[in-house]
Amino acid sequence: DAGITQSPRYKITETGRQVTLMCHQTWSHSYMFWYRQDLGHGLRLIYYSAAADITDKGEVPDGYVVSRSKTENFPLTLESATRSQTSVYFCASSLRRGVEAFFGQGTRLTVV
Amino acid sequence: TQLLEQSPQFLSIQEGENLTVYCNSSSVFSSLQWYRQEPGEGPVLLVTVVTGGEVKKLKRLTFQFGDARKDSSLHITAAQPGDTGLYLCAGPLGSNYKLTFGKGTLLTVNP
Numbered sequence: 001d002a003g004i005t006q007s008p009r010y011k012i013t014e015t016g017r018q019v020t021l022m023c024h025q026t027w028s029h030s031y032m033f034w035y036r037q038d039l040g041h042g043l044r045l046i047y048y049s050a051a052a053d054i055t056d057k058g059e060v061p062d063g064y065v066v067s068r069s070k071t072e073n074f075p076l077t078l079e080s081a082t083r084s085q086t087s088v089y090f091c092a093s094s095l096r097r098g099v100e101a102f103f104g105q106g107t108r109l110t111v112v
Numbered sequence: 113t114q115l116l117e118q119s120p121q122f123l124s125i126q127e128g129e130n131l132t133v134y135c136n137s138s139s140v141f142s143s144l145q146w147y148r149q150e151p152g153e154g155p156v157l158l159v160t161v162v163t164g165g166e167v168k169k170l171k172r173l174t175f176q177f178g179d180a181r182k183d184s185s186l187h188i189t190a191a192q193p194g195d196t197g198l199y200l201c202a203g204p205l206g207s208n209y210k211l212t213f214g215k216g217t218l219l220t221v222n223p
Binding site for chain 2: 031033035040041042043044045048050056058059090092094097098099100101102103104105106
């Protein structure tokens with residue numbers, strides 16, 4: 001089914017472990033984004049990408065790594081998970097600047 | 113510092129009432145978007161406003177972009193329980209298009 005999909009939907013990991021959240025879109029959108037959503041903070045931008053092989057930091061990039069070797073995939077890696085990274089993570093894509101961003105259903109990550 | 117300030121943060125009203133929520137910034141935006149998010153789902157776009165002073169209507173929802181393109185409002189007429197959700201405003205920040213969100217207004221419409 002076409003769209004933007006995130007996996008896994010739920011993940012529990014231990015402090016210090018590396019974990020990768022996957023994001024795949026089938027529209028060939030140029031822009032892709034990773035956000036985390038926490039109570040009291042709203043949606044905060046972690047990283048974004050304007051095209052394959054072009055990525056840039058958002059508001060809260062520390063502790064996260066992204067790559068975009070293919071237009072359709074934008075994985076987010078937590079190199080050494082911490083409890084403060086417990087959150088709901090959303091991936092989004094947009095055809096071009098200033099137009100609608102389409103969101104995945106989110107990944108609920110718990111770091112214990 | 114929150115670039116997009118939304119108010120109120122929480123709003124609980126009865127079915128049939130009217131309401132307005134606000135999105136304010138000290139920065140000028142080339143456009144602003146409004147999204148609605150329901151529990152367990154990602155945000156979904158309601159509207160994009162791009163011209164200062166622009167007013168857009170979506171059934172019972174009216175969106176306005178401020179003349180200076182620093183603020184926007186969302187007015188809902190005769191709210192219904194189905195309007196319940198988190199309303200988020202967002203705008204592209206900088207030349208690299210960092211899509212930035214406000215913290216949102218959590219609206220509850222009681223039957």
